[in-house]
Structures are given as C-alpha cells and as structure tokens.
Amino acid sequence: MMKSVCFYFQVHQPFRLRTYRFFDIGDQHDYFDEYANRYAIMQLAEKCYLPANSILLELIEKYGKKFRVAFSISGMALDQFEMYAPEVLESFKKLAKTGNVEFLAETNDHGLSSLKSKNEFVRQVKLHEKKLKDLFGIKPKAFRNTELIYNDEIGNHIFEMGYNTVLTEGPKHILGWKSPNLLYCSATNPKVKLLMKNFQLSDDIAFRFSVKQWSEWPLTTEKFAGWLNDLGTNAEVVNLFLDYETFGQNQSKKSGIFEFLKNLPEAIFKQTDFQFQTPSQVSASLQPASPLHIPYPISWADEERDITAWLGNDMQKEAFNKLFDLESFMEKCKDKQLLSDWDKLHTSDHFYYMSTKWFSEGVVKTRISPYNSPYDAFINYMNVLTDLEIRVKNSCGDLKDLSANSGVKKSTTRAKKTATSAKKASASKQTSKKKTSSETK
Amino acid sequence: MRVLMFGWEFPPHISGGLGTACYGLTKALLKCGVDIIFVVPKAWGDEEPGSIKLVNASDVALNLQDEIFREYVDQISYVEVNSRLIPYATDEQYYNIMEKTESGKVWERGELNAQKFTFSGGYGKNLMEEVKRYAMIALEIARQHDYDLIHAHDWLTYHAGIEAKRISGKPLIVHMHATEFDRTGENVNTLVYAMEKSGMEAADVVIAVSHLTRQTVINRYGIDPNKVITVHNGVEPSEKEKDLNIKRNLKEKIVTFLGRITFQKGPEYFIEAAYKVLQRDENVRFVMAGSGDMLPKMIRRVASLGIANKFHFTGFLKGDDVDKMFGLSDVYVMPSVSEPFGISPLEAMRSNVPVIISKQSGVAEVLKHAIKVDFWDIDAMADAIYALVHYEALPETFKKHGKKEVDNIKWDQAGLKVKEIYQQFLS
Numbered sequence: 001m002m003k004s005v006c007f008y009f010q011v012h013q014p015f016r017l018r019t020y021r022f023f024d025i026g027d028q029h030d031y032f033d034e035y036a037n038r039y040a041i042m043q044l045a046e047k048c049y050l051p052a053n054s055i056l057l058e059l060i061e062k063y064g065k066k067f068r069v070a071f072s073i074s075g076m077a078l079d080q081f082e083m084y085a086p087e088v089l090e091s092f093k094k095l096a097k098t099g100n101v102e103f104l105a106e107t108n109d110h111g112l113s114s115l116k117s118k119n120e121f122v123r124q125v126k127l128h129e130k131k132l133k134d135l136f137g138i139k140p141k142a143f144r145n146t147e148l149i150y151n152d153e154i155g156n157h158i159f160e161m162g163y164n165t166v167l168t169e170g171p172k173h174i175l176g177w178k179s180p181n182l183l184y185c186s187a188t189n190p191k192v193k194l195l196m197k198n199f200q201l202s203d204d205i206a207f208r209f210s211v212k213q214w215s216e217w218p219l220t221t222e223k224f225a226g227w228l229n230d231l232g233t234n235a236e237v238v239n240l241f242l243d244y245e246t247f248g249q250n251q252s253k254k255s256g257i258f259e260f261l262k263n264l265p266e267a268i269f270k271q272t273d274f275q276f277q278t279p280s281q282v283s284a285s286l287q288p289a290s291p292l293h294i295p296y297p298i299s300w301a302d303e304e305r306d307i308t309a310w311l312g313n314d315m316q317k318e319a320f321n322k323l324f325d326l327e328s329f330m331e332k333c334k335d336k337q338l339l340s341d342w343d344k345l346h347t348s349d350h351f352y353y354m355s356t357k358w359f360s361e362g363v364v365k366t367r368i369s370p371y372n373s374p375y376d377a378f379i380n381y382m383n384v385l386t387d388l389e390i391r392v393k394n395s396c397g398d399l400k401d402l403s404a405n406s407g408v409k410k411s412t413t414r415a416k417k418t419a420t421s422a423k424k425a426s427a428s429k430q431t432s433k434k435k436t437s438s439e440t441k
Numbered sequence: 442m443r444v445l446m447f448g449w450e451f452p453p454h455i456s457g458g459l460g461t462a463c464y465g466l467t468k469a470l471l472k473c474g475v476d477i478i479f480v481v482p483k484a485w486g487d488e489e490p491g492s493i494k495l496v497n498a499s500d501v502a503l504n505l506q507d508e509i510f511r512e513y514v515d516q517i518s519y520v521e522v523n524s525r526l527i528p529y530a531t532d533e534q535y536y537n538i539m540e541k542t543e544s545g546k547v548w549e550r551g552e553l554n555a556q557k558f559t560f561s562g563g564y565g566k567n568l569m570e571e572v573k574r575y576a577m578i579a580l581e582i583a584r585q586h587d588y589d590l591i592h593a594h595d596w597l598t599y600h601a602g603i604e605a606k607r608i609s610g611k612p613l614i615v616h617m618h619a620t621e622f623d624r625t626g627e628n629v630n631t632l633v634y635a636m637e638k639s640g641m642e643a644a645d646v647v648i649a650v651s652h653l654t655r656q657t658v659i660n661r662y663g664i665d666p667n668k669v670i671t672v673h674n675g676v677e678p679s680e681k682e683k684d685l686n687i688k689r690n691l692k693e694k695i696v697t698f699l700g701r702i703t704f705q706k707g708p709e710y711f712i713e714a715a716y717k718v719l720q721r722d723e724n725v726r727f728v729m730a731g732s733g734d735m736l737p738k739m740i741r742r743v744a745s746l747g748i749a750n751k752f753h754f755t756g757f758l759k760g761d762d763v764d765k766m767f768g769l770s771d772v773y774v775m776p777s778v779s780e781p782f783g784i785s786p787l788e789a790m791r792s793n794v795p796v797i798i799s800k801q802s803g804v805a806e807v808l809k810h811a812i813k814v815d816f817w818d819i820d821a822m823a824d825a826i827y828a829l830v831h832y833e834a835l836p837e838t839f840k841k842h843g844k845k846e847v848d849n850i851k852w853d854q855a856g857l858k859v860k861e862i863y864q865q866f867l868s
Contacts, residue, residue, distance in 0.1 A: 313838055318833065
C-alpha cells in the first residue's frame, strides 16, 4: 500500500493595530498600523514567501506529479499581499496553476468564530471561498480551521458547508495510544475525515531545526527520511503541518532550512517508499482507521493543544465576548468599511497577544507580539473595540428607521435572532466550561 | 564570614527605601550564615519632636521589636554612631536638622544590646564635614573589629568604607541604592557626585539595585562594567491582613500617586495624565499623597488646569493612613523619572491595587503584572488609567496575579546573591 507525506503550510498575517488611545475613541476610526503591517509583509515576502515559493515551484518542475503540498492562506494575509506585496500573490498563483498545490478553505478573518457563532463562522468561510475563487480560480475541497482548532461540533458545521476532509492537531490526550499516522473520522459524523498532525516530526522542523542544544541537531534530510522509515509499516500518512514562516523567519536562512526543504523530497524518494499527497488525496485514498470523539476544542498551540492561548484569561474572554456582543448588529450592517474593520478585529492574533501564559517560562512562543505585555494588548484592543461599538450602534440607529417601514420583515428577523442567540448562549456556556476546566489543569 | 557593614538605621526610622533595603538584606544575609557588624549613624533620638522628617510617604513602618528580627538581633554586632547623617539629606536639610535638634542630647537605645560609639567633639558644621567626621569614626571602628569584608550602603557612608579599607586592607563592596542623577536629574551636586565616584572607584565590587542603576553607574560614572553587579531588591513578606475598616464614600474610581513630591518622582506627569483622563471621564478622582519641594508648584498646576474639584492633595501620610489610601485606590501610579528600584508599587500590589509604573524604574525589570510606560509618555499613562477604570477584566487579571507575584520577590534571593559575591573574595 502507498504511504504518503502530507505537507501543509499555514500562511497568515494579522492586520496589526496601531497604538489607539482612549481619547481617539469617537474621533479617529483608523485602527491599523499601516507602516508595521506593510513592513512585516515586505520583510516576510523577501525572507520567506518568495524564496520558499520559488523552491516549491522548482521541486514541482523537477518531480512533476510526485511532489505536492497544501496551503491555507488566510483572507487577512491575502488582503495584505494585494495591498503590500502583489508579487507574493503572483507567486502563489503560479503554484496554483501547476495543479500540484492544494489550497484549503478556512475562515477569512483567521478568527475564533467557530467557538462562538455558527452564523459568523459560515459567513467567514464563504468570504474565504469567494476570495480563493477570485484570486486562484479554485474551489477548495478540504478544510483547515484557524490554528487547527477543532471539535466534534465544529466538524459538523464544516461538513454542513460541504467539506468532508478536515486538518487538525494530533494531541496525545485525544489519540492516546493511537497513531497520528493514520486517517481518522469523526465519531459524531463518520463522513468527516480527520488528518491529524504528527506534532513530533512537524515540530522537529518548525521549532527545533536550529536549536543547537537539541540532541538531534543538525537535522539532515537523510536523518529525517530515516525517521519516516522508522515509523514502520503501520504508518499510512505522515501529516507535516507547519507555519510557512518556518522557512526563513522562525528558522533563519543561515540555519540551512531552505536547503533542507530543497533536498527533502529527494531523500524521501531515495530512502523511503513515501509519496507526497495533498489532504484531499489522502482523504480519498485511505480508509479511516477508527472514529475519534473530540468533545472539547483542540488546536496546535502550546503543550496543552487547547484554546487557552487565545481564550485562557479574563481579558481575552472579555474582549472576545464584547466583540461578539456586536454580532446581531453586524448581521444587518451594510457599511463595507465597518464590516471590514469588524472582520479584522476577529483575527486570533489579537487575542493571542493578550495571553498571560508566556509569563511562565518554557513556552514556545511562535508569534511575536507587537506589544510589551498582554495588558497593553488588551488596553489597545478594547479602545478600538469601544470605538467600533459606537460606530456600529450609530449606524444601527439608521437601520432601526429602515426596519420600522417594513414591519413584517422586522418581526421575522427578530424571531430568527432570538433563536440563534439562545443557541449561542448554550454553545458559549459549553466552551466556557471547557475553558475553566483546562485552566484548573 | 564576617562583614563590616556601614548601613542605615532600621525601622521605625526609615527614610525611603534605603532603610528598608538594609533591613531586608541584613536579615537575609544573617539567615544564610553571614556574620555582620552593623554600623549606623544615629541622626536623632527616638521620635525627636520638631525635627523635620524626610520619611517617604510610602514607608512601611516595620517594628524593631518584630519577632522575626529579634531572632537575628543576638547574632548581629550593632554599632551606633552619634551622627546627624540621614539618607537623602542635602546640605540645606542637614543644616535644618542641626538647627532644630538639641545638640548633645544623648539617645538611649533601650532594649537592644547595642554598643554605642562615642566620639569626642561635636557634630560637623555641614553635611560634608559630617561625612568626613563619620569616616574618622569608621576608621576607629574598623581598627577595633575583626572581619573579612567591608560593605557600604550609599554615598554618605562611602568615605567610611574607603577609610576602613585603607586601614584593614580588606575588600570593599559599595551598594548603589540611588545615584545623584536619580535624585536631582541633571542638576547634580558635584561634591556628592565626586564622593559616589571615588567610593565606586575604590571599591572591589559595586552592587547596583537594578540594571537601570548599573547602566547609570557605568555610563555616567565611568565605572568598569566588570565590577558592577546587579542585585535586585526584595520585598518584605506581607504582614497579616489588617482590618482597617475602609469605607468608600465616593462612587468615583480613585487613582493615586503616593510618594515624595520631588523631581525624581515625576508628579507633574501624573497631573498631566489626570487632566487627559478627566477631559473624557468625570467619574474619576485623583489623589496625590505625600509632600516635598514640588508640592506648591503641583497645587498651582492643578488649579490652573481647572481640575481641582477632582484632584486632591492629602499631604504626608504614614502608617495606617498609607494602607487606608491603598485600600481606597483603584489604580496606583508611579511615574518616576528615575527610580533605582521603587518599592511602593509592590506595596500597592500587595493591597490588590493594580499599578502603572514608569519604565525608568528598577522595579519594572522584575515585575510582569504591571503596566509599564515611559514617565514622559502621558498619553500612554492616561490610556492605562482609563483602561483600568473602564475595562473590568483588566484590574481583575491584575488582582489575580499581582499579589502572588509580589510575594515571590524575596530578600532571600538577594541575600544569596550578595553572599555569592562575598565568597568570591574568600576563596
């Protein structure tokens, strides 16, 4: 039977907020740090995206159908490529044209709506689908939620949107003795196939590649291919899920990471009988080994592999809840600027910056915060959100007048609204329960 | 291991952080088995009425009869010198003390088995002379005792340290709790500066209370970086919860500044930030507690900004009043222009008050659960104040972590580090 390596890269950059003071509230409505965002994108384009993309293109030209990878590029990253680095977008388009690269669906905002509101989650996925169609002319077939966040309920929602392949983390507390190197399916909906990240091998590249104290340093392609062989005959698929910034940013060019990428396929072809496949191919070609029950959300963050990096402390929960308090207003909002600002505030990075987990030592911090402390991050975010709230409520004053003219329409939307908010309440109860339990751990 | 230490008097007479720091460090050193001969200048008798007090408003009144301390009292050789030296003294202040205290009054120590050193001849005419006189006494003490090392705290005792080193040939460690630049900004007293510099140059090791102070010592005094070591201060463990029966009569949130109202503490930045907040939100009150040479100017500034109905001055606070003030506060701000360490935010945190501290403070190097701003950045300061009184999750998070963090900043760690430095010379 064929064994496969499934490479998937996350490409995402948030719209960073500018320093927004409380006296800007109600007065200034420009929230984003144009300079910092442009600088970050241009730096990454030069250090990571362009060189890595060109290596992938070379590999595809060299090996043809034998070499395949997958990407998920958040809407936030795509928007910023359009604004600041169109050449990056062009190089992704080139990759898309080869047909060897699969693009995955996700939320446009790279947000956490899957944990809170199905409506918003669906809206964000639709936005992202449209973007992929407009830019690359493709319709995605597999799904990757923000930071690999997943549980049974989210799986069901994803399935309802037409996807039966989902990428997620393969944490010990879920898999137990089971191997991550097999295809699984959801226990609540067996049609949902799950690809579980092999975090050992993925993180060897993503986090440990240049760590000289690591006993396996330096990591060569031969050694890595050897490890694949060591997995034995039972391994059917090895899911290597990485931040794309691993190449050139998190692991510097000097570390030899690009050479590693360039030479890995050859080593794998030479030493092993592994093939490269994309998530949809894997999902179509393998039989699920067993169903998995995942009641509480998992992710690829930290040792805990849970959602406490984004919604672990009171500040994060407060900011998140306040953001979603505006949802019912936003559903009716027609103001494009307002909608776009609201979307950008969903991005999970904003919540990640507020995490106090980094204060305890030994945590791998994968994204660098622009703030000095989580407190600064919270203050700035809340100032911006307060201004957005005022704008939303002002523009909703107009909406009220509009709906007053069509009484029938108004009552139906209201009924719908109460239904969804009741559902929301129960869903948020569940997640908050989970949060406290993971905190006490 | 025996150390001749030129320190400052223990509680209750504590002027700012210096006395507290000497007390905490000495206790920690005794705990890890270091013998100490402690030499202190005695400026006044107990509770001398009429003399001006340079006691920092943020003082903790620690009791000399304190049981924990009593354990160590027997292990310590305590030498008191009749001297009018007081920490943070300027020439003018020294003159005032001389005016207001009856010279020659002998103070009885009482219960402690302290040894009093008498020196013939009166007090020095001015501060510098007194420093010299003190150094001469030190020479005499240094001759009479046996020890391995000399450790001197802050510039007033450096002369004494140098003399002791000269007579004994033992290594000298000087401890920089504050520099002249912290106290006066750029208007340094060149005599004081020279004395600090010569003390550090003569020393074998200079201990700085923060990286900030260490940098000042290296950059402004030209001291060899290899011999300057940072040892962060600790903080005394919380006393038992006092029941102060604090009743809040005001519905507004209260934002507090508590400290000497001097250049070093940056009171004017607090006022400017308060003005910014009040323009947006009337439901906040600001309190400036303490006294100092800049107080009249501050009152005038508040009046001219037209915020006097929301901005209150309490004057000098001490003892329970300090705790009460913390109990009433929702936010504590320490906007110091230059603060070698800064212990008061830790006391605020112990009372569950969230703190905003200037990045130009040593304490900012050790605290995580505090909002840190540049002292001059009144926008950031105002923003932090606004956030703490508006976004509930923020003070909640601070309360959750703050007290725990403070309780972990212990003198024991500082004591161990200083002992390590001592040991370098003995091996």
